[in-house]
Amino acid sequence: MDKKVTPYKDSELGKKDQVTQMFDNISENYDGLNRVISFGIDIKWRKRVVAILTAKKPNNILDIATGTGDLAINLVETGAEKIVGLDISPGMLEVGKKKIAQKNLDQKIDMVIGDSENLPFEDNSFDAVTVAFGVRNFETLEKGLAEIHRVLAPKGTFVVLETSVPTKTPFKQGYNTYTKYMLPAIGKLFSKDKAAYSYLSESASVFPHGDAFNNILRKIGFIEVENRPQTFGVASIYVATKK
Numbered sequence: 368m369d370k371k372v373t374p375y376k377d378s379e380l381g382k383k384d385q386v387t388q389m390f391d392n393i394s395e396n397y398d399g400l401n402r403v404i405s406f407g408i409d410i411k412w413r414k415r416v417v418a419i420l421t422a423k424k425p426n427n428i429l430d431i432a433t434g435t436g437d438l439a440i441n442l443v444e445t446g447a448e449k450i451v452g453l454d455i456s457p458g459m460l461e462v463g464k465k466k467i468a469q470k471n472l473d474q475k476i477d478m479v480i481g482d483s484e485n486l487p488f489e490d491n492s493f494d495a496v497t498v499a500f501g502v503r504n505f506e507t508l509e510k511g512l513a514e515i516h517r518v519l520a521p522k523g524t525f526v527v528l529e530t531s532v533p534t535k536t537p538f539k540q541g542y543n544t545y546t547k548y549m550l551p552a553i554g555k556l557f558s559k560d561k562a563a564y565s566y567l568s569e570s571a572s573v574f575p576h577g578d579a580f581n582n583i584l585r586k587i588g589f590i591e592v593e594n595r596p597q598t599f600g601v602a603s604i605y606v607a608t609k610k
Contacts, residue, residue, distance in 0.1 A: 372566065372569050372570045372573055373385050373386075373566070374386060374388075374389040374560075374562050374563060374566035375388075375389075375562055375566075376562075381506060382504075382506045383455065383482070383484075383506040386455065386456075386504045386506075387455050387456050389560060389562070389563045389566065390434070390454075390455075390456035390458060390459050391456050391457065391458035391459070392458070392558075392559060392560035392563065393558050393559075393560050393563050394435065394456065394458035394459045394461070394462050395458075395462065396557055396558050397434065397435055397459065397462070398435055398437070398462070399557070400553070400554065400557050400558065400564075403553060403557070404550055404553055404554070404564075408598055409500075409602075412499075412528055412597050412598075412602055412604065413437060413438050413441050413499060413528065414441065415595075415597070415604060416438065416441075416497060416499065416526050416528050416604060417441050417442060417444050417445060419524070419526055419604070419606060420442065420445045420447075420495050420497070420524060420526060421444065421445045421446065423445075423494070423495060423524050424445075424446065425445060425447050425493075425494030425495040425523070425524070426447060426448050426449070426494050427447055427448060427449045427450070427451070427492075427493050427494055427495075428442050428445065428447045428449075428450045428451070428493060428494065428495045428496070428497060429450075429451050429453065429486075429488070429492070429493040429495070429496045429497070429518065430442060430450060430451065430452045430453065430496075430497045430498075430499075431453050431454075431483050431486075431496060431497070431498045431501060431511075431515065432453075432454055432455075432483060432498050432499070432500070432501020432502070432504065433452030433453055433454045433459075433460075433463060433478065434454055434456070434459045434463065434499075434500075434501070435459050435462040435463040435466060436452050436462075436463030436464075436466055436467055436476065436478060437499070438497060438499045438528075439452035439463070439467075439476050439478075440466065440467065440470065440472065440476065442497065443472060443475055443476070445495075447494075447495075448475075449475065449477070450475060450476045450477070451476075451477045451478075451479060451493075452476060452477070452478045452479070453478075453479050453480070453481040453483070453486070454478075454480065454481070455480065455481065455482055455483070457480060460478050460479075460480060463478050464478050483498075483501070483505055483511045483514065483515075484505060484506060484507060484510045484511045484514055485514065486514045486515075486517070486518050488518045489518070490517055490518065491518070491519070491520045491521065491523075492518045492519075492520070493518055493519055493520060493523060494520055494523050494524070495519075495523055495524045495525070495526070496515050496518065496519050496523070496524075496525050496526075497525075497526045497527070497528075498515075498526075498527050498528070498529075499527075499528040499529075500528065500529060500530065501529075502527055502529055502574075503529060503530070503570045503571060503574040504570070508575075508583065509583065509586070509587065512583065512584065512587045513587055516587050516588050516589065516609060519609045520609065521609055521610065522608065522609065523608070523609045524606065524607075524608055525584075525589060525605075525606070525607045525608070525609070526604065526605065526606050526607075527580075527603075527604070527605040528602065528603075528604050528605075529574065529576065529580075529602065529603060529605070530571040530574070530576075530601065530602050530603075531571075531574075531576035531577060531596065531600055531601065531602055531603040532571070532572060532576060532600070532601075533599050533600035533601055534577075534600060535599070535600065538599040538600060538601070542599075542600075542601055543572075546568040546571060546572065547568060547572075550564055550567070550568045551564045551565040551568060554567075576594075576603055577594055577596075577603065578594075580594065580603075580605060581593070581594055581605070584605065584607050588609070588610065589607035589608065589609065589610075590607070590608050590609075590610050591606075591607060591608040592605070592606070592607045593605070593606050593607075594606075
């Protein structure tokens, strides 16, 4: 199980409320800062998620923790008739809605506010569910994954894109140095929320990645579980199916 890491150590709020507040605070700078701290490689990772789902030909897709809608917009390329982007942060969703309107994708993508651990959808509602850089923010990981399993249709595909920790030298050492020191420093330069990027790096370091996350997915009831390390292991794409 993942350790409870929260954005604001002295806050009386629970993790869920703290995460909402944090993403509201950084929503305006989130996209640009993401490109900087990932050196733009996150764009390539999202394209790989799209390629995986394009082969599955889903009619509808739920993108959880959609944030500003980057992945939801990319998922249009799968040919799905409807994409729903869900996020707990109103600030992030507002940025995403503007991007979707600019691309004239309002009829294809719905952006809704909601809690990943209490999804406002019927059982077996979606042919595919995606989460990009969001599962480590779930307050209760297994509860969120169980909700995803519930709303996913039988034979449906679940794809997670998440940061992970490299296991091989020298990538492990380089990653640790970058995430512990450089990433928070870059975040402080560009973001008014000084704690946000320290939290994002810390939460990534303690999140159960690789086989540990695969085993949690199997425990929830997913089958055909696999993880595909990306870029020396600094991120992973997990693919699973509902029986």
